[in-house]
Amino acid sequence: MRSEYIWSILLFFPVLIIQTTVVPLITVNGITPDLILILLVFYSMRSGQLYGTVLGSIYGFLFDLITGSLLGSTMISKTLAGFIAGYFSNENKREIYFKSYIFVLIVLLCSVVDLVINSFFSSVDLNTNLFRLIFEQGILPGVYTSALSVFVILFYPKRSIN
Amino acid sequence: MFRFFSNVWGNFKEYIVLVVLLIIGLITLSLNQKPAAKKVKSLAFGSFAAFTSVISNVFNVAGVRSENEELRKLNADLMLQVSELRKYGIENSELKGLLALKDTTRYPLIPAAIVSKSLSKSQSTFTLNAGKRNGVLPGMPVINDHGLVGIVNSTSDDFSIVRTLKNLDLKLTVKDERSRVDGIMKWDGSDLVMIDIPKTYDIEPGDRIITSELSSIVDIPIPIGIVLGLSKVETGIFNEVKIKPFVDFIRTEHVFVIGIVENKIQDGLQLNFYKRNKPESYK
Known part of the structure; x- marks a missing residue:
């Protein structure tokens, strides 16, 4: 197993600690950014679609297990998010993606998909307004998450494009 | 092939x-309801909470000074209220003696700090640094100085997970303090709402909502929030009452667990859902 794969799993734990202790302090009107999703998108784009899908599943399962959420809900949503992020894993364009706003847009797309699917498992009943659900529980937190993902672009190591 | x-x-x-x-x-x-899955869950969050408690302590220390200032002010206010209440207490016990009513019960409070928060629009949970060793059990109500925070969902030896009011899986029987109207309160993903309230019922914006004595989870009156307004007024025969919770779930750092479920089990009350070993499916 490549060391990169081990790192992606090990990094999950410190990021989850930050997600559950520091991130609540920067919550705006109940809208919380998802640092774990940024990590997932980063590794999915780096290591491919298959890896991203499996990693999303592992991240989601661990998140559900540790935070007391409905076991399996985050697992399914993060699996799909990893799958979508991995779709943009192109060896020739990877460096371009990581150094431009395209990464932010990919995070936004994955975040919205992740949040909407997650909320489908927990929030949807007969009275739910679908558009309101997508906007409040998908797009708003997704925009916040993608805004934070700008830091990945800023701190991504400058290397020559192969 | x-x-x-x-x-x-x-x-x-x-x-x-x-x-x-x-x-x-x-x-x-x-598999969520299986006891084995719950055991694995409590083991996982218990181990992880040990790390998060260290980090959260660092942040708590930073906020202690300003909190102390606020607490001093609160203490002064409470001192004035206590002296007022003492007078009512004496009158109350005299009147109760006349009416031959039993005295009200005192509830054991278990102090705890929030070591991590999982804030999402649908399933907000807190992890507390008090667990089975401190006497915390699933089903116990969690409060702070403003009102009800949530209900303990699962426990490990030293930590416990609380479902906050902003969790879709938590539904409570509540009542309007003024008009004594009962109803079911739930989190709909964006608001706390009392559902299926007949339009003829007397509920007005500004009314205080407390937990109802009909509740099988919290049967003591704990403040929950204030009525913001009624929705679905034009259509159907039921109103939906929007409630603004008293508790600020983002800023809350210290809470108390009320140790009342154990007493219920000891008393053999069959109505409590926990007696039926269904801690996940309470309503």
């Missing part, structure tokens, strides 16, 4: 893995 499967795997492996993992996810969803 082997070549066929090899070709299929080569061409569609990403999709095959996706489908397999989604099926595993769906199976996992169905």
Whole structure:
């Protein structure tokens, strides 16, 4: 197993600690950014679609297990998010993606998909307004998450494009 | 045959893995109520909470000074209220003696700090640094100085997970303090609402909402919030009452667990859902 794969799993734990202790302090009107999703998108784009899908599943399962959420809900949503992020894993364009706003847009797309699917498992009943659900529980937190993902672009190591 | 499967795997492996993992996810969803899954969960969050408690302590220390200032002010206010209440207390016990009513029970409070928060629009949970060793059990109400925070969902030896009021899986029987109207309160993903309240019932914006004595989870009056307004007024025969909670779930750092479920079990009250070993499905 490549060391990169081990790192992606090990990094999950410190990021989850930050997600559950520091991130609540920067919550705006109940809208919380998802640092774990940024990590997932980063590794999915780096290591491919298959890896991203499996990693999303592992991240989601661990998140559900540790935070007391409905076991399996985050697992399914993060699996799909990893799958979508991995779709943009192109060896020739990877460096371009990581150094431009395209990464932010990919995070936004994955975040919205992740949040909407997650909320489908927990929030949807007969009275739910679908558009309101997508906007409040998908797009708003997704925009916040993608805004934070700008830091990945800023701190991504400058290397020559192969 | 082997070549066929090899070709299929080569061409569609990403999709095959996706489908397999989604099926595993769906199976996992169905395992939520199994006792074994709950055990694994409590083991996992207990181990992880040990780390998060260290980090959260660092942040708590930073906020202690300003909190102390606020507490001093609160103490002064409370001192004035206590002297007022003492007078009412004496009158109350005299009147109760006249009416031959039993005295009200005092509830044991278990102090705890929030070591981590999982804030999402639908399933907000807190992790507390008090667990089975401190006497915390699933089903116990969690409060702070403003009102009800949530209900303990699962516990490990030293930590416990609380479902906050902003969790879709938590539904409580509550009542309007003024008009004594009962109703079911739930989190709908964006607001706390009392559902299916007949339009003829007397509920007005500004009314205080407290937990109802009819509740099988919290049967003592704990403040929950204030009525913001009524929705679905034009259509149907029921209103939906929007409630603004007293508790600020983002800023809350210290809470108290009320140790009342254990007493209920000891008393053998059959109505409590926890007596029926269904801690996940309370309403």
